[in-house]
Amino acid sequence: MSRLVVASIGPASSVQDGGRLGAQRYGLTVSGAMDRLSLAAANTLVGNEPFAAAVEIGPFGASFTARDGAVRVAIAGAPRNADIAGSPVAMDTSVTLKDGETLTLGFARGGAFTYLAIEGAIKGEPVFGSLAVNARAGLGSPYPRPLQAGDEFSVDAASGAPELRIELPKPVSGPIRVVLGPQDDEFDDANKALFLNSEWKISATSDRMGYRLEGPAIKHLHGHNIVSDGTVDGSIQVPGNGAPIALMMDRGTSGGYPKIATVITADLGRLAQTSAGTALRFKQVGMAEAQDEARKFAQLIRNLPDRLRSSDTIALNIEALSDANVAGYAVSAVDAGTWQVAAEP
Amino acid sequence: MAATLPPPRLLPSGDSAVTVEFSRTIDDDANQRVLALDKALAASPIDGITESVPTYRSLLVHYDPGKIGFDALGDRLLALASQKLPPATKARRWRIPVAYGGEHGIDLEDVAKALNTTPDDIVARHVGGDYKVAMIGFTPGWSYLSGLDKSLHMSRRQNPRLLTPAGTISIGGVQAGIQCLAAPSGWHLLGRTPVRTYQLHRNPTFLTEPGDRVTFFAIDHKTFEELDRAAEAGELIAEQVVA
Numbered sequence: 001m002s003r004l005v006v007a008s009i010g011p012a013s014s015v016q017d018g019g020r021l022g023a024q025r026y027g028l029t030v031s032g033a034m035d036r037l038s039l040a041a042a043n044t045l046v047g048n049e050p051f052a053a054a055v056e057i058g059p060f061g062a063s064f065t066a067r068d069g070a071v072r073v074a075i076a077g078a079p080r081n082a083d084i085a086g087s088p089v090a091m092d093t094s095v096t097l098k099d100g101e102t103l104t105l106g107f108a109r110g111g112a113f114t115y116l117a118i119e120g121a122i123k124g125e126p127v128f129g130s131l132a133v134n135a136r137a138g139l140g141s142p143y144p145r146p147l148q149a150g151d152e153f154s155v156d157a158a159s160g161a162p163e164l165r166i167e168l169p170k171p172v173s174g175p176i177r178v179v180l181g182p183q184d185d186e187f188d189d190a191n192k193a194l195f196l197n198s199e200w201k202i203s204a205t206s207d208r209m210g211y212r213l214e215g216p217a218i219k220h221l222h223g224h225n226i227v228s229d230g231t232v233d234g235s236i237q238v239p240g241n242g243a244p245i246a247l248m249m250d251r252g253t254s255g256g257y258p259k260i261a262t263v264i265t266a267d268l269g270r271l272a273q274t275s276a277g278t279a280l281r282f283k284q285v286g287m288a289e290a291q292d293e294a295r296k297f298a299q300l301i302r303n304l305p306d307r308l309r310s311s312d313t314i315a316l317n318i319e320a321l322s323d324a325n326v327a328g329y330a331v332s333a334v335d336a337g338t339w340q341v342a343a344e345p
Numbered sequence: 346m347a348a349t350l351p352p353p354r355l356l357p358s359g360d361s362a363v364t365v366e367f368s369r370t371i372d373d374d375a376n377q378r379v380l381a382l383d384k385a386l387a388a389s390p391i392d393g394i395t396e397s398v399p400t401y402r403s404l405l406v407h408y409d410p411g412k413i414g415f416d417a418l419g420d421r422l423l424a425l426a427s428q429k430l431p432p433a434t435k436a437r438r439w440r441i442p443v444a445y446g447g448e449h450g451i452d453l454e455d456v457a458k459a460l461n462t463t464p465d466d467i468v469a470r471h472v473g474g475d476y477k478v479a480m481i482g483f484t485p486g487w488s489y490l491s492g493l494d495k496s497l498h499m500s501r502r503q504n505p506r507l508l509t510p511a512g513t514i515s516i517g518g519v520q521a522g523i524q525c526l527a528a529p530s531g532w533h534l535l536g537r538t539p540v541r542t543y544q545l546h547r548n549p550t551f552l553t554e555p556g557d558r559v560t561f562f563a564i565d566h567k568t569f570e571e572l573d574r575a576a577e578a579g580e581l582i583a584e585q586v587v588a
Contacts, residue, residue, distance in 0.1 A: 230405025254482030
């Protein structure tokens with residue numbers, strides 16, 4: 001066994017995987033990676049199952065040191081400058097840290113979450129099939145809380161497999177697609193149109209529970225209290241102040257505000273990677289299109305191994321070079337603990 | 346029983362979930378039908394459904410759109426939901442100890458004042474209730490109960506508290522609740538129970554199921570401390586009543 005030591009890490013960083021399924025009926029939050037495609041890409045690069053447990057790194061920098069042997073890792077998700085002792089490491093590639101070497105990641109340059117997958121995956125004691133951190137419920141393994149400097153993982157010694165890169169589809173831009181409902185009938189046509197046609201900004205007081213949207217106030221037809229019912233990843237609820245909140249992976253399992261629309265599965269990761277202050281729009285799609293996109297998204301994740309390439313073909317971190325002179329980082333975003341849950345019930 | 350309810354409605358909840366809604370309000374008949382549909386799906390699973398989440402008035406059904414589409418699943422759910430389903434099998438019944446008032450129930454005096462009566466009378470009305478777990482949600486193990494005495498119905502606090510203690514026994518609106526973890530709440534806090542409805546390394550991890558019956562009994566604060574220690578050590582201190 002080798003160890004991977006967290007040498008430094010910012011807030012909003014934790015172990016995440018595909019989430020904790022099957023216990024929402026007991027009020028147990030699903031959690032899991034905010035950007036499932038990037039989690040799956042990082043895991044695929046080191047030969048893990050797509051939703052194996054990995055480190056979800058928040059918008060700030062982080063560094064990791066191999067101890068007691070070599071450790072093979074991969075990074076995908078929000079782009080950052082990355083290097084080992086000054087030698088650049090490209091996003092969407094695997095790399096092997098020799099004993100004592102440190103991988104250093106900078107701030108996210110746009111987006112919020114980068115995934116560090118470890119060959120053989122992070123090991124721990126699953127609860128309801130998951131190691132994902134849910135700090136509120138004291139769940140997560142090996143640490144039931146966000147990561148801190150000094151934490152470490154016992155990991156497989158590096159296999160010595162050749163390093164790989166993964167060719168992901170070009171990032172999609174454009175509006176975040178939603179299907180209306182479940183409570184779109186709690187809003188009149190003018191307010192539905194206001195939601196769909198306005199420009200929104202992600203509030204700085206957003207976190208893994210929910211992204212608050214700043215824009216015009218959406219008015220309800222019959223007030224903002226409904227009898228609590230179930231929520232899903234991407235439910236967009238409208239509380240009394242009219243400012244919508246997109247519920248994310250650490251959402252409560254039920255909620256008592258009308259939900260005007262739901263983000264489609266294929267666009268959830270893209271929403272999660274939208275930094276604070278960035279403008280976004282929504283676009284309504286029909287159920288057939290949403291489900292078609294969900295099936296394509298599942299297929300994309302299943303077929304990620306087909307997108308692996310030898311990493312010999314790139315000698316330089318082109319991205320890092322081209323961005324080296326760009327001043328100013330996108331300040332995210334997702335600052336854990338700034339955001340108070342609406343007191344419900 | 347369900348004669349007054351409108352036909353169930355399907356509410357799309359994204360591309361991978363659908364809500365089967367029986368009522369827009371808190372309604373015991375609707376809740377019974379929610380739980381009956383939930384039981385029916387557990388007894389004869391539909392391929393593609395990944396989990397279901399009962400609430401007061403609706404059943405949220407999560408599914409894999411790679412296995413079944415919205416239209417096909419919706420048809421089957423509506424057909425099941427519209428049937429006269431067999432009543433849920435005999436429910437389990439729990440007796441839950443509660444230390445009322447004082448530091449454990451900081452709103453008891455105020456609730457008594459607001460209702461022009463004494464704290465003892467509030468406790469008597471709360472203990473006298475025969476409750477049903479209508480749903481579990483918000484945080485792990487938080488059991489929402491129907492069956493609160495009508496005289497105890499009162500609106501939630503103007504200013505919700507950002508943190509209320511683990512084990513809080515509270516009332517809000519027409520609902521009563523057993524809270525497991527410390528959490529924000531706008532409800533009125535009557536007491537605390539040493540019972541953990543959710544405890545990670547205990548078997549079972551979750552004590553209550555939607556549909557379970559619940560009654561409360563009063564304990565003094567010294568007994569609370571004793572039971573709390575036993576519960577912390579993993580003992581299942583709630584009493585199950587054999588019908």
